[in-house]
Structure formats: structure tokens, C-alpha cells
Amino acid sequence: MSNSKICPECGHVFRGNGWDGIDAHWRSKHEDIMPYEKAWPLLKDDKYQAHMDDTLIIAGREFSSRLIIGTGKYKTYQQNADALAASGAQMVTVAVRRVNLTNPDEPLLVDFIDPKKTVYLPNTAGCFTGEDAVRTLRLAREAGGWDLVKLEVLSDPKHLYPDMEETLRAAKLLIADGFEVMVYCSDDPVFARKLEDLGCAAIMPLGAPIGSGLGIQNPVNIRLIVEQTSVPVIVDAGVGTASDAAIAMELGCDGVLMNTAIAEAKDPTLMARAMQHAVKAGRQAYLAGRMPRKKYADPSSPLAGLI
Amino acid sequence: MQLIINGETHADLKANMSVFDLLAHLSLPKAKIAVERNKEIVPKSSYATVVLQDGDVLEIITFIGGG
Numbered sequence: 001m002s003n004s005k006i007c008p009e010c011g012h013v014f015r016g017n018g019w020d021g022i023d024a025h026w027r028s029k030h031e032d033i034m035p036y037e038k039a040w041p042l043l044k045d046d047k048y049q050a051h052m053d054d055t056l057i058i059a060g061r062e063f064s065s066r067l068i069i070g071t072g073k074y075k076t077y078q079q080n081a082d083a084l085a086a087s088g089a090q091m092v093t094v095a096v097r098r099v100n101l102t103n104p105d106e107p108l109l110v111d112f113i114d115p116k117k118t119v120y121l122p123n124t125a126g127c128f129t130g131e132d133a134v135r136t137l138r139l140a141r142e143a144g145g146w147d148l149v150k151l152e153v154l155s156d157p158k159h160l161y162p163d164m165e166e167t168l169r170a171a172k173l174l175i176a177d178g179f180e181v182m183v184y185c186s187d188d189p190v191f192a193r194k195l196e197d198l199g200c201a202a203i204m205p206l207g208a209p210i211g212s213g214l215g216i217q218n219p220v221n222i223r224l225i226v227e228q229t230s231v232p233v234i235v236d237a238g239v240g241t242a243s244d245a246a247i248a249m250e251l252g253c254d255g256v257l258m259n260t261a262i263a264e265a266k267d268p269t270l271m272a273r274a275m276q277h278a279v280k281a282g283r284q285a286y287l288a289g290r291m292p293r294k295k296y297a298d299p300s301s302p303l304a305g306l307i
Numbered sequence: 308m309q310l311i312i313n314g315e316t317h318a319d320l321k322a323n324m325s326v327f328d329l330l331a332h333l334s335l336p337k338a339k340i341a342v343e344r345n346k347e348i349v350p351k352s353s354y355a356t357v358v359l360q361d362g363d364v365l366e367i368i369t370f371i372g373g374g
Contacts (some may be wrong), residue, residue, distance in 0.1 A: 096368050096369075125374060139366070140341070251326075
């Protein structure tokens, strides 16, 4: 049997049965890195290394970047590719559309953003029923060969709010068909819970209407969703500038998905880089744990010993 | 024969074309596209063997930029 467990901190091999002996080993050698009580649940689920690297895991796939960017609204695919490189993102959303039969030589997204290097997340943008969404993503799966998808079932073009009744129905159909569903949803904790219970791979509430750039409009709901959800929570839509992304991450979100904030910035490449920093800064601030808010001032220099 | 491809009528096509023949005729790259025939997906592995019939409705899709 070669399924011996290996200590991720020191490489010690446990030759007995599974993790037998990890308790004493950890407490004597690595207790200072992380208390055993906290480390054990991570070790037994094989998530310790990912936790220490602070990687984002969606449906078993690991990402070191917590930023996902869209590929719409750029002036050219080249501009899009440059922004992607500057953002450090490892996943992009893409749309599924009819091929251009009148000009088969027109540039293809795949010629600029290599699906072997960047994870393509096909979306269902433009679908207004569960059946449309399922049909679209089945085609996407055949074209690309992957089953990680972004479900969005929209309603009124004026606000592009998700139709949650159809979204739930479509999620059920897709999961039954073997898809890993990252789902765009309202910032309603009740629907978010229902989607998680169905088996969605990530819950992606909007921060503000798609393309509005208004920032996180309802931080209380986003925080409630973060607290109750055990799969990744990714704010999808509404980010306008770097501070919006940082706020989403400070609320404890696992990632941020954005398109227009980068594509419609005056300098998309520079904004993409700013977003990379904002997501990292927000994540680190969340992990660091912010100071409590106080009602009054509290001097930073000691008052004792004043001359 | 006549086919409806992506919502448009294409008349005067050779009879007994396979999906593979049609994609070549349309100069479409086979990578990163998918074909739906009368609402059923045609797997890439059977492009050469699926023979199109007069009146078939086809959708041919690819990935484009999107949010």
C-alpha cells in the first residue's frame, strides 16, 4: 500500500494505518504553526496545504488568484489578453454564441486567451429560462470539454437581476446533468442557501446591477451569505473600482468576478493590475482581522511620560 | 439539399454531406465549436458519420467574449 500519509510540514511519513500518530507528532513539532485542533480538520480533508497557501478551491480545482475576469466589452481581444495578464486571473468568463458564418476568418477569443492556460468559464448570459441555460451549457461542454460553468438566468434587461425561480430550476437540471455550477444570484441569503443545498460549486451574489459599477450595495447581505456558506462565495457584478473589490474581500468573500470595471476603465491594463492588488489587499485585511470600530479617538502615542 | 444554419437558410448544398463535410464547406475550425442538429448535440467524435438530411436545423456555436 502506498497510501501512507505524509506530514505536509516536515515530510514525516506515517507508516501505520492512515493518520495514526499525527496527534502526538503535530503537538510536539508543529503546534506553534497551527494548533492541532485547527490543523486536523484540514489535514484529514487534504486541505492543509491549500489553506496555508491560501488558494481558492472551486469544485476541486485550485486557484492562487481570487480574481476572475470577464472577456466582454473590450475594444479588442488583444486588449483583453493584456488586461488578463495584468490581473493575474486564472479564470475568465466567456459567452456561447453562434459562429460568424459570413466571416470565418474573424479573430477568435481562443487565439488570444489560451484555454489550456486560463480556465474558461462559459456563461449563460442572455438566457431567460432554465431550458435555454441548459441547452447553452451543454453546447459549451461539447465545444470546450469542461463542466465548470457559470449559470446566470436574467430577468428584466433594465436591471439584469437574476430570475431566482428559474435560476434554482436551471441549477437543479445542470447539476443532474453533471455540471459544476457557479451560480450568479441575488444577494438574498435564503436563495443562496437553497442554491448551496442543491449542490452548486460556488455562490456568486451580485454586489450591484451588472455593469453598473456602483460597488457593494448591501454589505450586510453579502456578509450573511459569507457566514452561512461552506462553498466559495464570489461577488459577481457591481464592482466599479479597486476599493469595491477590496470591500468585497474584506467582507470575507472568497473571490471577486468583474468585467466592466476593467474593460471600461480608461486604461484597462492598469485597472486590471489595480484589481489584482485590491483583491489581495482585501483578502489579507480579512485574514488579519480588522480593529474594532470605536466611537471616540484613542491616541496612538502613549500619554504617560509626557514632559 | 437545404439546411437552416444559425437561423439562416442555406440552399443548394450537396446531398449526403456529413457534419464534417459541412464544417469544411463553411471553412469553420473544428476546435472550440459545437454543433447542434435538430436540438440534439452532435458529438465531435461523430462528425464524419452523421449525414445531414434536407431540412435539418443546425446551430453551430463557439466562445466569444462575455461577462
